[in-house]
Amino acid sequence: MNLASLLSRDRINLELKSTKKEEVLRDLVYMIKSKTDAELIYSTLLKREELGSTGIGKGIAIPHCRSLAVSKLEIAVGRTLKPINFNAIDKKPVSLFFLIIAPPQDPGNQYLLTLGKIVQICRELSKGNLINKPQTPDEFISLINEIEKKLIKKR
Amino acid sequence: MKKEIDIMRLLKRLFDLDNLIADKEADKKIGFKIDEEVGLLSLKRERASLLKEIPKEFADTYERVKERYTLALAEVKNGFCFGCFQQLPTEMLVRSNEIVTCPNCGRILFWREE
Numbered sequence: 110m111n112l113a114s115l116l117s118r119d120r121i122n123l124e125l126k127s128t129k130k131e132e133v134l135r136d137l138v139y140m141i142k143s144k145t146d147a148e149l150i151y152s153t154l155l156k157r158e159e160l161g162s163t164g165i166g167k168g169i170a171i172p173h174c175r176s177l178a179v180s181k182l183e184i185a186v187g188r189t190l191k192p193i194n195f196n197a198i199d200k201k202p203v204s205l206f207f208l209i210i211a212p213p214q215d216p217g218n219q220y221l222l223t224l225g226k227i228v229q230i231c232r233e234l235s236k237g238n239l240i241n242k243p244q245t246p247d248e249f250i251s252l253i254n255e256i257e258k259k260l261i262k263k264r
Numbered sequence: 265m266k267k268e269i270d271i272m273r274l275l276k277r278l279f280d281l282d283n284l285i286a287d288k289e290a291d292k293k294i295g296f297k298i299d300e301e302v303g304l305l306s307l308k309r310e311r312a313s314l315l316k317e318i319p320k321e322f323a324d325t326y327e328r329v330k331e332r333y334t335l336a337l338a339e340v341k342n343g344f345c346f347g348c349f350q351q352l353p354t355e356m357l358v359r360s361n362e363i364v365t366c367p368n369c370g371r372i373l374f375w376r377e378e
């Protein structure tokens with residue numbers, strides 16, 4: 110399973126103007142769904158954050174949940190113009206967001222595998238100081254591709 | 265009286281919330297920090313208050329099916345219940361706003377928005 114192939118250009122926004130946690134979550138959700146579906150996902154994501162921030166540190170957050178509103182794995186990426194407070198585990202503000210939403214039934218365990226992979230890739234992004242490097246969605250996808258290849262070689 | 269469409273909305277929220285709670289161990293394994301005290305307690309409170317908003321008849325059905333199958337809601341697709349993969353009787357295939365359960369497995373059925 111290749112993460113870069115799950116990303117699509119129109120679901121990557123590297124110029125989010127939102128300054129609040131709730132706004133960013135909404136922006137991300139509306140990249141993949143609208144109306145009542147989007148509102149259901151949004152409300153579930155807020156509850157997920159109550160359970161513990163998905164801000165994994167070093168400026169990156171991975172908001173995620175299963176929701177009945179999607180029928181397959183959906184991913185969106187956002188980067189805010191200014192880092193925002195997301196109650197991250199290291200208390201540092203966050204600017205890069207990976208949203209991942211999975212359907213309730215997930216026979217191949219794709220959701221947890223993808224989630225684990227994104228965590229791994231995010232660690233590489235922060236290690237290499239790469240969060241702000243890509244300037245366009247295409248550059249972002251190529252960067253993820255590169256990191257994935259590097260991780261495969263390491264194994 | 266609550267409209268069925270609103271009850272369905274509440275059932276869907278309850279369903280998502282239950283999956284969230286069920287996933288917390290997997291989340292921890294991946295490396296996310298879970299607040300087992302304040303956070304979990306607050307979700308359990310929200311669960312209780314959601315259940316109170318749902319008329320007893322439907323709340324009971326939900327809890328009963330959840331007990332049995334974990335996932336209490338199932339999608340209707342191509343004439344099938346996607347919980348038990350049995351074909352539904354023709355008269356049930358007209359999408360309605362009523363809350364219906366699968367005659368075979370008893371899961372609460374839903375149709376996708378699009």
Ligand SMILES: [Zn+2]
Pocket residue numbers: 338345346347348349350366367368369370371
């Ligand atoms: Zn069924």
